[in-house]
Amino acid sequence: MNVASFAPLAVVLPLLGAALTFLLIRHSQAQRAVSIGLLSLTLLLECWLLASVWEGGTAAVNIGGWLPPWGIVLVVDQFSSLMLVVSSAVSLAVLVYATGQGMADGDQDAPVSIFHPTYLILVAGVSNAFLSGDLFNLYVGFEILLTASYVLITLGGTGPRIRAGVTYVVVSVVSSVLFLIAIAMIYGATGTVNMADLAIKLAELDQGTRTVLHVLLLVAFGIKAAVFPLSFWLPDSYPTAPAPVTAVFAGLLTKVGVYAMVRTETLLFPGDTLNTPLMVAALLTMVVGILGALAQTDIKRLLSFTLVSHIGYMVFGLAMSSVAGLGAAVFYVAHHITIQTSLFLVTGLIERRGGSSSMDRVAGLAKLSPVLGVLFFVPAMNLAGIPPFSGFLGKLGLLQAGVQLGTPLAYALVAGGVLTSLLTLLAIARVWNRAFWRKPEDAEHPDPVLLAGPEDSATGDRAGKSNVTLLPRTMVGSTLGLVVFGVALTVFAGPLFKVADQSAQVMLDRSSYIQAVLGEDAPVPVIANPAQDPQQGPQLAQQPGQQQGGQK
């Protein structure tokens, strides 16, 4: 039985859920049940998909029975199914958090009735992008998730959200058009948009044409993934959205861009002609991003900048195009989706408990709500890369791979990576010192919620009561679930790293992907045609030797 036959369900189930929840728009109870139920079902399905390719292997399914390279293909391999599972787990946690918030607030802050259908469409778009084996279908996946995200980021239509939404929509549309232009050019040059077919046909093009196509795709994905010179839009647009929306955006949307970069880099353009510019971009992304974070006082904006900064690590791993580097990048993506989302969820809780998300205005939370302290501390240390957390393991893998590569630029990136990690710790420690360790009285213009401590006899009753609704159990529970999931990534880092390394090997080898899509007898091109590409042949021939030496 071909496991991939069930892969379309990962897209169809959330879409079905979106239709159902749209019909149930007046019954919020039923809406919640349907969306949570269907998303859990999708997660189970994706876990099964991951389990079936855990030991390796690639499966493909032709949608509508159209044979590739003409029809649309969905491909399940270790990388895509791992991304599916992590993204669905994260979206489920955020969905539970959002329903908790909706129930606690009486649905006043956000029109939650439209939230559920839109959210499920977003999940469907993300799944489609991860599964797609066809460049144009990838574009459609991007458009599905982007259109849903336009609605989510402007939810409620308040002034700041509209302002942030405009930046976000215009930048996203421009990046999508760039992607579309790239697809048109690629189709003009090769006559196909099937990625496996492209892997064969792009190798036959001359170097100049290939570089143009490569750069076009990289710029389009670079905007979506927020790689440094193209990351300006992210900290402006994310923080104003409602907490759960920011959390899911931070976790998933940029990572879909990173996923698309990894796929196209490894499958379509496996030479390393653009690896040097990519490495420079990675270095700048890391350092400039984290310097931006240090200047912020709003915790959400600070986290948005750390998000940009840590995209640099993934691009670094990708640009090394060695098994060790790519494997570490795959692991890092999975780790970062979970951690960044949980930090944004906790920030939502901080905003509820402290009345503000500015670290000047909140203080003393460690005493007011120790649970919140633990929920913030664990993912924060994880993000900063303190041993033994998964952030440390991922960074260690990347740095080891960088040292193995041994070029001066790789060493510069290793140094930049360590510096970024330290500066992340500094940024996070500032939040911790101010929001958690200061006395509430030391905050500037503190919110009354913050000062009404339980020991305050005049307001003790109110504070005691409001503490329950300030931190609803559903919201704390779902955040706790995600934090535990992040810790589980640390506990099971061994097998996870094994799968990540295997998937990196499969992606760099390419034969498994191409044969799964085009059939066993498809001609797998030798990586970068040496006849047309004399400078690439020897470099790539060396690489397997390097990697094997390095892994021991």
Added chain:
Amino acid sequence: MSVNLTLLTVMGALYACAIYLILERSLTRVLLGLMLLANATNLLILATGGYAGLAPMFSKDIDPREFNDPLPQALILTSIVISFAVTAFMLGIIYRTWVLARQDEILDDLEDLRVAETPSFDAEDDAEIPVETSEFPWTMIGSDGTGISDTPAGAGTATVTVGDLTIKADDAAAEEQPGARNVASGPEEDKK
């Protein structure tokens, strides 16, 4: 058969106008720019289909090379639908901006401006306060050689320079005392 130069010229003109319009500050013009951008790209996709040919209705008598490539047209249809949705959404946003602000200009990000104006000096982190602020001041244990005293050294006369403000050291120290509430007007308000 030849490449359709008119279409390519139109495409170029559309791209140029689109980029010009997107760089405007008025949202309606930005929307027009986005629409032009999408249409220019549609023309580009059309151009990648190659030379014009017959409608792709298969018949055995016709040489396959005579047919037009149908795939770019399918791609264009998809892209038209998507840009239609985006246009509708942008119109909604523009209307909402009009309702909220009575203008359709892109507004500045206030938090950005605030961060840009913030001096590198942070009163809380960086101020040098000559008066001991801990719960066990040196003066109380007599380490400064003047004997035990409850009065901090230089009380009343010492000043602290915070950025470009000069604050009485007593005020600055009082704010740093554990348990102090910022109820009295702080140094920032004094200046105003």
